[in-house]
Amino acid sequence: MPDDLAALKAIIMAQQVEIARLSTSERAYDALIQSLKIRIARLQKQKFGTSSEKIEREVEQLELLLEDVEIAIAAADTTPEPEEKEGDDAATSPRRRRGKPRVSETTPRERIVLDPGETCSACGGPLRLVGEDVAEILEFIAAKLKVVETARLKKSCRQCETMVQPEAPSRPVPRGMAGPGLLAHILVSKFDDHLPLYRQAEIFARQGVEIPRSTLIDWCGQAVAVLRPLVTLIRQEVTASD
Incomplete structure (x- = not known):
């Protein structure tokens, strides 16, 4: 000053x-x-x-x-949020209150232990555990794309010279590169999260995979066709009940 x-x-x-x-x-x-x-x-x-x-x-x-x-x-607003007291009503409070996230019990947890060691850094004496302070951080693991290679080995019989090879696994989209998890993600993002296909293409491009919008359209249409029999069965089951 x-x-x-x-x-x-x-x-x-x-x-x-x-x-x-x-x-x-x-x-x-x-x-x-x-x-x-x-x-x-x-x-x-x-x-x-x-x-x-x-x-x-x-x-x-x-x-x-x-x-x-x-x-x-x-x-x-850079001021820290005050501690919430029991009985406080966020609707009548003059300040906006941050709601604490509700984490499901099935959410995976990772425990990181910071140990000061076995001896005191000040005098070198032995340390004994008297308790711990635990703080939680809710972290996000970003989704990522991966290529799954399926190699079908060809083998020949030494006696009869017959060629043996396992059958190719079925795919949700015939001759398509999209796996079932990727198709499910695309459908949920479009029809439930209302995320247009061109935006999904931009997200995939940031992850290192460029998928043309026309390909995404074809995948959506083919996936809808695959799911149509299941939708029909569900509709028949629902309409047949009281």
Whole structure:
């Protein structure tokens, strides 16, 4: 900090102006968030009206806008989140609260143990275990593509000279390169996650595999054809019940 009194006053004035600007922006953000939440709630009540599809699209757009505003607020807010106390209501709290992720019991876990060793680094005396502090981090293992090579060995009989070779395993798409896991991922991403095929092609390209959009279209169509008998059986089972 400078020793000049005038310079210090100028710094304080600039900080006060910045604080006032941030406070005004925060109030504007809060007002926008509240108005968006009210509009979304009203539209959701009218969701099943005569123009439900149009209202549904408007709700999705407002939710995206609300999400962008909240992300901008979170990016500007560098203060740590306070500890949650039992009985606190996030809806009535003036600050946005971060919800703690709920991890399923079936989620794989990896334990990393940081051991200080067997002897004290200060005096060299022996150490004994008195407890441990455990902290959890939720990590994401990115999906990756791999090429599975299936080699069918050809062998000949020394006596009758007969050629012997195992049959080729079946494929979900005849003469196609896509495996069942890849096809399932493409279908779920398109029809459940609403991820267009051209975006999936961009994601695959970042992983080192360039799949033309026309190929993805063919794979989707062929996979739908493979699943059609199963869909028919499910439909017959459902419609035959009470």
